[in-house]
Amino acid sequence: MAGETKNGTRVTAGVTFAARLAFERISHEFSPSAVTLRDVSLSAEPGEVLCLLGPSGSGKTTLLRIAAGIEPQTRGRVLLNDREIAGPSVFLPPEQRSIGLVFQDFALFPHLTILDNVRFGLTALSREEARKEAIISLGRVGLESYANAYPHVLSGGEQQRVALARAIAPRPAVLLMDEPFSGLDSRLKDSVRAETLAILRQSRATAIVVTHDAEEAMRMGDRIALLKDGGLVQVGTAEELYQRPADLFAAGFFSELNIFDSRAFEGAVDTPVGRFAAPHLAEGAKASVALRLSAFDVSDKDGEVPARVVSRHYLGVVELLELAVPGADKPVRARVRCGALSGTDRDIWLTVRKSDVLVFERTGESA
Numbered sequence: 001m002a003g004e005t006k007n008g009t010r011v012t013a014g015v016t017f018a019a020r021l022a023f024e025r026i027s028h029e030f031s032p033s034a035v036t037l038r039d040v041s042l043s044a045e046p047g048e049v050l051c052l053l054g055p056s057g058s059g060k061t062t063l064l065r066i067a068a069g070i071e072p073q074t075r076g077r078v079l080l081n082d083r084e085i086a087g088p089s090v091f092l093p094p095e096q097r098s099i100g101l102v103f104q105d106f107a108l109f110p111h112l113t114i115l116d117n118v119r120f121g122l123t124a125l126s127r128e129e130a131r132k133e134a135i136i137s138l139g140r141v142g143l144e145s146y147a148n149a150y151p152h153v154l155s156g157g158e159q160q161r162v163a164l165a166r167a168i169a170p171r172p173a174v175l176l177m178d179e180p181f182s183g184l185d186s187r188l189k190d191s192v193r194a195e196t197l198a199i200l201r202q203s204r205a206t207a208i209v210v211t212h213d214a215e216e217a218m219r220m221g222d223r224i225a226l227l228k229d230g231g232l233v234q235v236g237t238a239e240e241l242y243q244r245p246a247d248l249f250a251a252g253f254f255s256e257l258n259i260f261d262s263r264a265f266e267g268a269v270d271t272p273v274g275r276f277a278a279p280h281l282a283e284g285a286k287a288s289v290a291l292r293l294s295a296f297d298v299s300d301k302d303g304e305v306p307a308r309v310v311s312r313h314y315l316g317v318v319e320l321l322e323l324a325v326p327g328a329d330k331p332v333r334a335r336v337r338c339g340a341l342s343g344t345d346r347d348i349w350l351t352v353r354k355s356d357v358l359v360f361e362r363t364g365e366s367a
Helices: 060-068 114-119 127-140 156-168 186-203 214-220 238-243 248-254
Strands: 021-031 034-044 049-053 075-080 083-086 099-102 174-178 206-211 223-228 231-236 257-265 268-271 274-277 286-292 296-299 305-314 318-324 332-337 347-352 357-361
Touching (some): 021 060, 034 231, 049 214, 060 099, 060 174, 060 206, 099 156, 114 127, 127 156, 174 186, 214 238, 214 248, 231 238, 231 248, 248 257, 248 357, 268 286, 274 357
Parallel strands (some): 049 206, 049 223
Antiparallel strands (some): 021 075, 075 083, 286 357, 296 347, 305 318
């Protein structure tokens, strides 16, 4: 049978179908003064890993709960393969949606074996059929040898894989994951995340993953949907959101920034670290000029802008510098390759990489 294991290797049983999950103008509020989602339209395409990214309170988990059927929306529709599953006239309960959910805390039953935890949701099958599907699912995450063990004997990473096995055992059309790696320490996180992504690719399920970590979203997502205060800021690939952020908030979510206030003049903006093109701004428009910490090359001999080293912190591959720059009212931060400066350099020169400079019309928002 597809999905059985041999010699301890993982299996690659796929889901029956990968579905398109669409949110149409979703709004959610607990009261007129407590709005959690504002007119969000978004879709996860068949077989795609879509990451919902944003700070706490941006509406990510609420959108996930609406998709799962745990929380009803105030307005709008949810469609699975163009079939309405939640809307003004329809509300399918969670068990009828073919949508799996992996909780943030794994939610394993401590009194059940690993096998019984995975088998728990397979109520439509006979006991023997459910056992076979659970074994297949455990094989897909490499834990079939723990079938008769209990959750307390497993590491955090292994418990996360059991939760994933339980979610994919019914072969859902869509899999929802709510910050699934937040409970893991940094040493485990990278490996478990990579394993999870491999399993998602093998199972071919459409997946929506909630995270507040931009790097995690960039590593996992085919596309990223960035939310803020219940609204959708930008949707696109990791490269699109990093290279062409929609606004200062989006730019600041993907990299640390130095921000200077300026005004557009003759198609450019002036800052203490240089003059940069701004052809998209009207003459005299207020501007926020954002430079990533990676924007600076440093030298003790020559460059474009003089600077003095205020502090430096060794971080292994790179050093984090704080620099006093003439005309800047606060230190400029730079992240440079270790060895770019000697240990005694104080007065240095900066050269700015234009590709790491972003210019936005100033609207009062912060990064």
